[in-house]
Amino acid sequence: RELFAEGLLQFLRPAVRQLDGHVHAVRSSQVELREHIDSLATELCRINEDQKVALDLDPYVKKLLNARRRVVLVNNILQNAQERLRRLNHSVAKETLRRKALLEAAGGYPQGLPGK
Template sequence: CRINEDQKVALDLDPYVKKLLNARRRVVLVNNILQNAQERLRRLNHSVAKETVRRRAMLEAAGGYPQGLPSK
């Protein structure tokens, strides 16, 4: 009977569907981890840039850059 054959095919695909769903879940998890790491890195980069500006301003206020320190 044709219906029974179609149902067998659907049952045979079940393990693959489960594997795909599991892989999708893991990809979503890794994507979230990467997004969080990227956001932390962006904030850290911003903080470093602010600190660089602050220190450069302090050096300039104190009379210039020390020897050997290039000004950018």
């Protein structure tokens, strides 16, 4: 049972770290996308104000702002997921250390398990 738990913890740790890295990359791209949307919305408003001909760009600005709101929402979801992953990774590391300490206190590692 201990061997299975140790193997499971060793299996999960790299997956959690990789997933955390991917979430971080997506969050960075979400921030960049939000900045581009803000810039485009500002530019559309400026163009709309500068136009001699009445060209209604408000619906497009509203669509951009709605897209920005969705990007912010997704970014918040990703941030929460990343925090949960960080806590999971911390728990895995803590449990691994606890199990190693128990094994050492019980007289060492079972046959076939490497040391520290």
